[in-house]
Amino acid sequence: EAQVTQNPRYLITVTGKKLTVTCSQNMNHEYMSWYRQDPGLGLRQIYYSMNVEVTDKGDVPEGYKVSRKEKRNFPLILESPSPNQTSLYFCASSLGPGPLHFGNGTRLTVT
Amino acid sequence: GQQLNQSPQSMFIQEGEDVSMNCTSSSIFNTWLWYKQDPGEGPVLLIALYKAGELTSNGRLTAQFGITRKDSFLNISASIPSDVGIYFCAGATGNQFYFGTGTSLTVIP
Numbered sequence: 001e002a003q004v005t006q007n008p009r010y011l012i013t014v015t016g017k018k019l020t021v022t023c024s025q026n027m028n029h030e031y032m033s034w035y036r037q038d039p040g041l042g043l044r045q046i047y048y049s050m051n052v053e054v055t056d057k058g059d060v061p062e063g064y065k066v067s068r069k070e071k072r073n074f075p076l077i078l079e080s081p082s083p084n085q086t087s088l089y090f091c092a093s094s095l096g097p098g099p100l101h102f103g104n105g106t107r108l109t110v111t
Numbered sequence: 112g113q114q115l116n117q118s119p120q121s122m123f124i125q126e127g128e129d130v131s132m133n134c135t136s137s138s139i140f141n142t143w144l145w146y147k148q149d150p151g152e153g154p155v156l157l158i159a160l161y162k163a164g165e166l167t168s169n170g171r172l173t174a175q176f177g178i179t180r181k182d183s184f185l186n187i188s189a190s191i192p193s194d195v196g197i198y199f200c201a202g203a204t205g206n207q208f209y210f211g212t213g214t215s216l217t218v219i220p
Contacts, residue, residue, distance in 0.1 A: 004153075031206050033208075040212065041212070042114060042199070042210050042211065042212040042213060043154075043199070043210040045208070048206065050206060090153050090154070092153075094206070096206075098159075099142070099144050099156050099159045099203075100144070100156075100201070100208055101156065102146075102153035102154045102155070103153050104151075104152055104153045105151070105152065105153050
């Protein structure tokens with residue numbers, strides 16, 4: 001089944017403790033991106049990647065890192081999480097200019 | 112970053128009624144997309160539109176790509192309880208996607 005898989009679904013952590021949220025897609029999509037979703041603010045793009053080893057900042061990249069060493073994987077790294085990064089995160093992928101396919105989300109709480 | 116103007120923000124309707132929502136932008140897009148998000152889940156693609164003026168249906172859903180390429184609407188006919196959720200529009204140019212803030216739909220049985 002074609003899908004975007006994120007892990008974990010839920011994560012509670014403390015300020016400053018590095019964490020990684022994994023994202024994997026099995027559709028051979030070149031384009032992958034990360035979004036955060038906050039009430040009243042909709043979906044905001046954090047980082048995106050047009051292909052392997054090609055990444056770029058979205059609208060809200062501060063406090064986040066990404067890497068794209070393989071086509072299928074696009075992990076999101078929070079080196080030193082802070083409470084304002086508490087949010088619902090979505091990974092998405094697409095084939096060229098096609099529509100985005102989203103994962104099921106990771107709800108992160110930073111205390 | 113750019114956000115699209117999506118309206119209405121929320122709707123409460125009786126089962127069986129038709130629903131209409133729309134998105135407008137100050138920018139031109141090459142693609143308009145409509146998604147539905149259920150609580151605790153990721154957005155799921157409903158309809159993709161690729162050409163100005165295009166009118167596309169998916170079951171009870173119909174969406175149109177505005178002639179000016181700056182707007183789109185989504186209609187849902189004969190709503191049912193499982194239509195409940197948040198509907199998002201997205202405009203795309205190349206690999207840049209911009210989202211509306213969503214329309215929350217409640218269907219009263």
